[in-house]
Amino acid sequence: MNIIVCLKQVPDTDSQIKVAPDGNSIVTDDVKWVMNPYDEFGVEEALQIKEKMGGEVTVIGLGPKRVTESIRTALAMGADKGILINDPALENSDALATGRALAAAIKGLDYDLIFTGQRGVDDDMGLVGATLAEFLDIPQLSIIVKAEISEDGKSVKVNRAVEGQTLVIESSLPAVITTQKGLNEPRYASLPGIMKAKKKPLEEKTLADLGLDPSQVGEGARKLKIMELTPPPQRETGKIIEGETPEEKAAELVRLLHEEAKLI
Amino acid sequence: MAEGVMTIAEQRDGEIRKISYELVSEGRRMADSLGQGVTALLLGADIKENASTLGHYGADKVLVADDPRLKTYTTDAYVSVIAELVKANDPAILLLGASVEGKDLAARLSARLETGMAQDCITFSLEDGNLVAIRPIYAGKAYAKVTFSDSTPQIATARPNVLTLNEPDTSRSAEIIDAQFTLDDSILKTKVVDVLRDESGKVDLTEADKIVSGGRGMKGPENYNILEELAEAIGASVGASRSAVDAGWRPHTDQVGQTGKVVSPTLYIACGISGAIQHLAGMSTSKVIVAINKDPDAPIFQRADYGIVEDLFKVVPSLTEEIKKIM
Ligand SMILES: Cc1cc2nc3c(=O)[nH]c(=O)nc-3n(C[C@H](O)[C@H](O)[C@H](O)COP(=O)(O)OP(=O)(O)OC[C@H]3O[C@@H](n4cnc5c(N)ncnc54)[C@H](O)[C@@H]3O)c2cc1C
Ligand SMILES: Nc1ncnc2c1ncn2[C@@H]1O[C@H](COP(=O)(O)O)[C@@H](O)[C@H]1O
Numbered sequence: 038m039n040i041i042v043c044l045k046q047v048p049d050t051d052s053q054i055k056v057a058p059d060g061n062s063i064v065t066d067d068v069k070w071v072m073n074p075y076d077e078f079g080v081e082e083a084l085q086i087k088e089k090m091g092g093e094v095t096v097i098g099l100g101p102k103r104v105t106e107s108i109r110t111a112l113a114m115g116a117d118k119g120i121l122i123n124d125p126a127l128e129n130s131d132a133l134a135t136g137r138a139l140a141a142a143i144k145g146l147d148y149d150l151i152f153t154g155q156r157g158v159d160d161d162m163g164l165v166g167a168t169l170a171e172f173l174d175i176p177q178l179s180i181i182v183k184a185e186i187s188e189d190g191k192s193v194k195v196n197r198a199v200e201g202q203t204l205v206i207e208s209s210l211p212a213v214i215t216t217q218k219g220l221n222e223p224r225y226a227s228l229p230g231i232m233k234a235k236k237k238p239l240e241e242k243t244l245a246d247l248g249l250d251p252s253q254v255g256e257g258a259r260k261l262k263i264m265e266l267t268p269p270p271q272r273e274t275g276k277i278i279e280g281e282t283p284e285e286k287a288a289e290l291v292r293l294l295h296e297e298a299k300l301i
Numbered sequence: 302m303a304e305g306v307m308t309i310a311e312q313r314d315g316e317i318r319k320i321s322y323e324l325v326s327e328g329r330r331m332a333d334s335l336g337q338g339v340t341a342l343l344l345g346a347d348i349k350e351n352a353s354t355l356g357h358y359g360a361d362k363v364l365v366a367d368d369p370r371l372k373t374y375t376t377d378a379y380v381s382v383i384a385e386l387v388k389a390n391d392p393a394i395l396l397l398g399a400s401v402e403g404k405d406l407a408a409r410l411s412a413r414l415e416t417g418m419a420q421d422c423i424t425f426s427l428e429d430g431n432l433v434a435i436r437p438i439y440a441g442k443a444y445a446k447v448t449f450s451d452s453t454p455q456i457a458t459a460r461p462n463v464l465t466l467n468e469p470d471t472s473r474s475a476e477i478i479d480a481q482f483t484l485d486d487s488i489l490k491t492k493v494v495d496v497l498r499d500e501s502g503k504v505d506l507t508e509a510d511k512i513v514s515g516g517r518g519m520k521g522p523e524n525y526n527i528l529e530e531l532a533e534a535i536g537a538s539v540g541a542s543r544s545a546v547d548a549g550w551r552p553h554t555d556q557v558g559q560t561g562k563v564v565s566p567t568l569y570i571a572c573g574i575s576g577a578i579q580h581l582a583g584m585s586t587s588k589v590i591v592a593i594n595k596d597p598d599a600p601i602f603q604r605a606d607y608g609i610v611e612d613l614f615k616v617v618p619s620l621t622e623e624i625k626k627i628m
Contacts, residue, residue, distance in 0.1 A: 048439070050559045050560065050578070050579045050582075051578060051579070053442070053578070054438075054439045054442035054443045056443060063439075063443065074560045075560075131417075132408075132411075132418075133411070133412060133415065136412060156420075158439070158440065158559050158560060159438065159439060160438045160439075160445070161420065161421060161436070161437070161438055161439070161440060161563070162420045163404055163408060163420055164408045164411065164412075164418065164420065166408070167376075167405065167408035167409040167411075167412055168408065168409075168411075168412040170409070170412075171409055171412035171413055172412065175490075176376065176377060176490040176491050177376055177405070177409060178376075178491065179376075179401075179404075179405045179408075180401050180405070182553070194494070196497075197401075198401070198554055199400075199401040199402060200400060200401060200505035200507065200508060201498070201499045201502075201503070201504070201505050202496055202497060202498045202499055203496075203497040203499075204373070204493050204495075204496055204497075205493070205494050205495035205496070205497065206375070206491050206492065206493055206494065207491065207492050207494050208490055208491040208492075209490045209491075212490075212491075217553075218553045218556065218560060218561065219552075219553035219554070259417075259450065260411075260415070260416055260417030260418075260449065260450050260452055261417040261418065261419055261447055261448075261449060261450075262417075262447060262448050262449065262450060263445055263446070263447055264433070264446040264447060264448055265445070265446040266438075266443050266444070266445050266446075267443065267444050267446070268443060268444070269437070269441055269442065269443065269444055269585060269586075270444075272585070272590075272604055272606070273606070275590075275602070275604075275605045275606040275607055275608055276606070276607055276608070277597075277602070277608045277609075277610060278607060278608065278609050283611050283612065283615035283616045283619055284619045286609045286611055286616060287609070287616050287619035287620040287622075287623050288619070288623050290591065290607055290609060290620065290623075291620065291623040291624055291626075291627065293607055294568070294589075294591070294607070295627055298568075298589050298606070298607075300511070300567055300568045300589060301535050301568075301624060301627070301628075
């Protein structure tokens with residue numbers, strides 16, 4: 038099984054998000070960049086499949102040079118090779134352009150399965166997995182909490198968590214699986230793993246290497262335009278409910294929810 | 302010229318889901334200000350007789366694609382049929398629900414149709430006839446106002462529970478039309494082989510109108526029964542913080558937050574949850590937030606509309622009792 042894991046770098050979820058003076062982007066000065074948490078599930082799942090069935094795990098990230106760090110983390114976890122797609126023209130690409138570039142990089146590779154996260158915890162779009170699957174003309178299986186590859190490596194059976202039920206779906210391979218929490222517990226990179234990762238191949242590709250034209254990507258090709266970013270609306274300061282006893286406080290809360298908020 | 306609003310109706314076991322009516326209601330408001338029509342698209346097997354209620358909420362037409370292969374959602378079958386019908390009808394705006402199904406469908410459709418798409422929007426407006434949407438990003442740490450380039454349809458998914466539902470008008474009826482489409486078996490690469498139902502019958506957190514959530518302050522899985530009882534009394538679903546999920550007290554599907562479910566109920570009651578940034582991100586669009594925590598400095602109180610500084614094990618049972626008195 039040759040497996041590809043797509044990896045997006047996002048601000049650490051501990052980060053406060055501040056809107057930049059241009060009103061169109063966020064302040065990135067103090068941001069610590071990490072692998073999208075959902076992609077950790079992808080790396081882990083790929084490694085577990087490889088450990089069982091053999092093959093190779095390739096990690097692909099698209100973005101500026103700093104993404105190398107997250108790719109190295111995946112290599113330290115146990116992935117075999119990394120590819121960084123880095124080209125100034127790709128800056129501000131939307132999901133369609135990102136998917137197009139990833140598809141172009143993946144097309145030339147030998148692959149049976151691709152993992153992406155169900156969504157980036159930055160812009161919360163959850164588009165790239167589907168876009169990639171469309172451009173590669175393969176099925177997508179999204180929000181997956183369990184995956185079982187058939188013995189012959191030609192199909193996969195997955196559990197897909199939807200509201201109030203779980204669908205068990207069979208699909209031919211290759212396919213794109215988008216990961217959901219519950220799929221596995223991602224391992225940490227070990228010290229020997231970190232040492233080994235330094236020697237693993239990490240290739241860098243530009244748009245020209247992928248045979249793409251700058252006009253197909255970047256700000257100019259965006260189908261969705263950001264007009265403005267704003268901080269979330271301020272919530273009014275709330276009330277701390279006073280009372281002598283827990284019972285009194287509970288009663289007062291119920292009164293407020295009933296009479297003031299009219300919710301119960 | 303692309304014209305009108307098309308909404309995708311979602312059904313489960315033939316029953317139309319609430320989000321479908323929310324979309325038709327919003328589509329009606331958009332179409333009225335554009336002076337255009339609303340078409341709802343309903344896919345399923347033997348579902349035609351359920352189509353008329355979409356008219357009560359404002360659809361002018363309901364296009365019904367009836368086929369045994371459309372009984373349960375699969376990406377390949379639904380995208381193929383919907384893409385064909387969208388091309389034939391050429392709507393300017395295409396609205397879907399930001400449900401698991403709607404998000405999956407919208408994502409692939411936008412790639413197939415090579416058009417812009419905005420996921421999980423909470424408000425819509427029209428500027429010069431173009432769709433403008435507000436969507437929380439970073440799970441609500443910032444809001445993005447977005448619009449589309451020239452390509453149509455402009456695709457957006459709407460978060461459940463945030464759009465105003467029209468009063469159903471049973472005297473209003475939609476024209477019900479059998480949709481013409483082709484569906485070639487050779488493109489169907491995925492198959493639903495089993496459906497594991499959650500028999501608890503509780504509403505999923507992303508669709509719940511009320512949520513009672515418990516964190517590490519619950520001390521152990523056995524104590525969630527007091528939250529279940531409170532939830533039962535007010536018709537809420539029970540959620541959890543990541544700490545509670547990671548401790549194995551609650552299932553993964555219950556996690557609220559930046560790396561769990563992003564929720565927008567009208568009432569969110571956080572019990573024994575400190576209010577870490579990742580948790581707040583997932584629930585701060587709730588209409589009313591209540592926090593119960595024994596630590597007066599817990600950050601959750603900065604977001605709460607109502608706070609009780611107290612031992613939750615003393616407050617929650619009284620709360621349930623007091624509620625039962627007035628119900
Ligand atoms: C990458 C990443 C992603 C994350 N994603 C999420 C996410 O999606 N969702 C999420 O929730 N967290 C997430 N977290 C974890 C988050 O940072 C916090 O660790 C977590 O939310 C804390 O959970 P808690 O509030 O239940 O526990 P704690 O922070 O331990 O808080 C427990 C609270 O209970 C109170 N308490 C204790 N006993 C009582 C009592 N008897 N009565 C009343 N109050 C009591 C305490 O005062 C305390 O405030 C993420 C972290 C990381 C690193
Ligand atoms: N720039 C990127 N490079 C590599 N993978 C990406 C990139 N953007 C998105 N992805 C993949 O797609 C998933 C969903 O991201 P998004 O569609 O941006 O929400 C991520 O978890 C990644 O697996």
